[in-house]
Amino acid sequence: MRPDVQDQVFSIIAREALRDPSELSAEMTLEELGLDSLGLVEVIFAIEETFDVSVPFNANEPAATQFDMSSVGAIVTAVERLMSGGNPSSAVA
Amino acid sequence: MRRVVISGAGTINALAEGVAQTQAAMEAGRCAIGELAFRDVERLSIRIGAQIKGYDASARFTAQELALYDPFTQYALIAGAEAMAQAGLERAPDPARWGCIIGTAGGGHTTANNAYRAVFAEAKNRVHPLTVPKLMGNAAPSHLAIRFGLQGPSFAVATACASSNHAIGLAFQMVRSGMVEGMLAGGSEAMLNFGGLKAWEGLRVMSPDGCRPFSASRNGMVQGEGAGVFVIETLESATARGATPLAEIVGFAMTSDASDVVMPSLDGAAAAITGALADAGVAPEEVGYINAHGTGTAANDRIETAAIRQVFGAAAELVAISATKAMHGHCIGGTGAVELVACLMALRDGVIAPTIGYDTADPDCDLDYVPNVARRAEVGAALSNAFAFGGLNAVLALRRI
Numbered sequence: 001m002r003p004d005v006q007d008q009v010f011s012i013i014a015r016e017a018l019r020d021p022s023e024l025s026a027e028m029t030l031e032e033l034g035l036d037s038l039g040l041v042e043v044i045f046a047i048e049e050t051f052d053v054s055v056p057f058n059a060n061e062p063a064a065t066q067f068d069m070s071s072v073g074a075i076v077t078a079v080e081r082l083m084s085g086g087n088p089s090s091a092v093a
Numbered sequence: 094m095r096r097v098v099i100s101g102a103g104t105i106n107a108l109a110e111g112v113a114q115t116q117a118a119m120e121a122g123r124c125a126i127g128e129l130a131f132r133d134v135e136r137l138s139i140r141i142g143a144q145i146k147g148y149d150a151s152a153r154f155t156a157q158e159l160a161l162y163d164p165f166t167q168y169a170l171i172a173g174a175e176a177m178a179q180a181g182l183e184r185a186p187d188p189a190r191w192g193c194i195i196g197t198a199g200g201g202h203t204t205a206n207n208a209y210r211a212v213f214a215e216a217k218n219r220v221h222p223l224t225v226p227k228l229m230g231n232a233a234p235s236h237l238a239i240r241f242g243l244q245g246p247s248f249a250v251a252t253a254c255a256s257s258n259h260a261i262g263l264a265f266q267m268v269r270s271g272m273v274e275g276m277l278a279g280g281s282e283a284m285l286n287f288g289g290l291k292a293w294e295g296l297r298v299m300s301p302d303g304c305r306p307f308s309a310s311r312n313g314m315v316q317g318e319g320a321g322v323f324v325i326e327t328l329e330s331a332t333a334r335g336a337t338p339l340a341e342i343v344g345f346a347m348t349s350d351a352s353d354v355v356m357p358s359l360d361g362a363a364a365a366i367t368g369a370l371a372d373a374g375v376a377p378e379e380v381g382y383i384n385a386h387g388t389g390t391a392a393n394d395r396i397e398t399a400a401i402r403q404v405f406g407a408a409a410e411l412v413a414i415s416a417t418k419a420m421h422g423h424c425i426g427g428t429g430a431v432e433l434v435a436c437l438m439a440l441r442d443g444v445i446a447p448t449i450g451y452d453t454a455d456p457d458c459d460l461d462y463v464p465n466v467a468r469r470a471e472v473g474a475a476l477s478n479a480f481a482f483g484g485l486n487a488v489l490a491l492r493r494i
Contacts, residue, residue: 018157041222042160048219 002080005051009076012046026073033072040069047075053082096328097268098338098494099437101182103175103279105168106319106421106431107143111175115421115431116438119446120467124420126303126315133287139299143317143422144285160223162236163201164283168320168427169233170240173277177241180324181336184242187274192245193234194264195322196256196280198426199289200230200249206288233281237322245273254386255347255479256280257321257429258487262345264325265489274330279430281320290316296355298390304423306387306416306448307394307462309455314388317422321430328494340440341494343474344373350484357393357480362400365486369476370404373490377408380490381472382439384432385462386480387416387448388423395457397478402460413439413470415463419450429479433489439472440493 007021014021017033024033030040037059044055057065067082068074104111107125108118118125125143134140150159150167162170177183185191204227208220226232231249238247246267250260257280264278284290293299293316300313324336331338346368350361370377386397394416402409417435424431435446444467451464477489 015156038161038223039157045219045222054219 005080005083006076008050009047009079010072012050013043013072013075016043024072026071026076028072030069047079051079051083053079055082094269095271097265097325097342098328098331099323099340099342100326100331100336100338101176101178101180101324102321102339102434102437103172103179104319104321104431104434105145105171106424107145107317108421110171112434115434116442119417119420119435119438120444122420122447122449122465122467124449125317126422129285129290131286136287137290137294139290139294139301141301141303141315142285142290143315145318160221161227163204163227163232165197165199165201165281165320166233166236168283169195169279169281169322170236172279172281172320172322173237173241176277176322176324181334182324185275188242188244190245190274191243191276192273193237193243193247193277194250194260195234195237195278196250196252196260196426196429197230197233197282198251198253198256199282199284201228201232202284202289203286204228206286209288237277241277243277251426252485252487253481253483254423254425254428255481255485255487256426258477258479258489259347261323261325261429261433262347262487262489265342265345268325268327275324275326277322278325279320279322280427282425282427283318284425285316285318300389303450304389304419305450305452306385306389306419307398307455307458308451309453311389311391311394314390314418314423317418317424318427319421319424319431320427321433323430323433338494339437341492342489343375343492344369344490345488346372347485347487350486352484354484355482357396358484359396359399359403361484361486362397362478362480363403365488366400366404366476366478369488369490375474375490375492377405379474380412380476381470382436382445382475383412383414384436384475384477385414385416386478387418389416389418393480397480398458398460409460412461413445413463413468414460415446415448417446419448429477429487433477436475436477436491439475440491443469443471445470445472
């Protein structure tokens with residue numbers, strides 16, 4: 001994981017979860033952090049704005065998403081993959 | 094039929110936050126109209142309005158709440174909290190039998206304005222993900238329902254400048270008929286932004302220098318913003334809980350001109366006033382105060398005067414009439430609710446708010462408009478007029494209790 005990406009993703013998730021980034025660890029899930037569906041779309045929006053990427057997430061089919069949000073660390077990896085252009089990003093306008 | 098009272102009132106508007114503070118400002122004849130301050134205001138030809146100043150949303154709501162609350166929702170929640178507290182309620186006492194109706198013309202207009210700016214002007218390709226639930230017109234009643242546990246009928250009403258009166262009138266009818274036990278009702282508007290004012294100035298009805306209702310020098314309306322929300326319930330339930338009824342709502346009528354979309358109609362307005370009096374069982378001679386629609390446009394004030402004359406006959410000479418929009422601006426969908434605060438002051442405190450900015454008599458507007466200075470008077474019954482673009486009229490009748 002690139003440290004700068006990790007720091008920024010942790011900071012985004014922490015802000016939405018009303019935690020300090022130091023309380024987060026890579027294996028934590030968004031559920032554990034108490035993020036509801038609105039918090040989730042806020043996280044996705046902040047990621048898109050921060051990294052200038054488009055996250056392929058559809059709230060109607062969260063399971064079908066190609067963006068792994070199973071844990072905080074998985075999100076960091078997924079963001080890195082998006083930044084390297086390794087993932088289709090047409091699912092979200 | 095059941096007797097229906099207002100047992101709690103709340104407001105935030107450019108005059109003040111709070112009913113007591115707003116009434117004090119109205120009694121003093123204070124004018125909250127001034128220079129507008131927001132992005133791109135220099136591109137407007139109309140640069141005055143009654144804007145709520147010194148308001149810090151982040152001091153009142155969390156970041157998570159603000160992601161969902163457009164200013165019009167914030168104002169409704171602030172007014173609703175004041176009203177509920179005055180009524181002695183933390184939550185709806187019987188959730189399934191309590192609801193909420195909020196009038197608004199623009200809904201989350203500021204949110205829409207900002208989102209359009211982002212995608213059209215700034216060529217951004219995404220807007221905040223919660224833009225839709227934030228801008229929808231029913232956001233205010235929905236968040237009031239969530240906050241206070243109102244699980245009965247809740248919805249928004251959009252009838253432009255009559256939205257608040259329609260909302261309050263419907264709530265009154267629902268409580269009176271027994272359909273519900275109690276309602277939060279009122280209106281909220283927050284359209285003072287570049288896109289909103291740009292649209293309004295195009296209509297050529299806005300004054301560049303001030304709101305002077307019923308005065309010969311009047312040259313248009315001045316827009317305001319804010320909310321008024323009221324707890325409306327039966328007299329029985331209010332007194333059983335130890336709440337103090339502020340006034341009784343006794344009548345309501347609504348009519349449609351079904352003619353011109355912007356030009357007011359004497360017959361439509363008169364029919365709404367007549368209907369409210371008949372519904373209330375109040376004779377014109379009993380009415381001590383009319384809170385006029387009184388926008389300060391040439392057409393409204395002339396036609397409203399003629400409508401009052403037509404319905405009241407000789408009693409028109411005796412009734413005190415005022416247009417408080419000269420103080421708090423035209424709060425569009427929220428205006429009837431803010432103006433109901435003046436009706437409560439007349440009925441409860443015997444103080445009639447003045448029509449400020451009155452400087453020159455107009456032969457077409459020849460009634461008693463309580464010019465410039467508040468007046469003491471015993472008021473047993475009051476009317477609140479609202480005549481909207483679209484030709485939709487809504488008049489409320491209240492009695493002292």
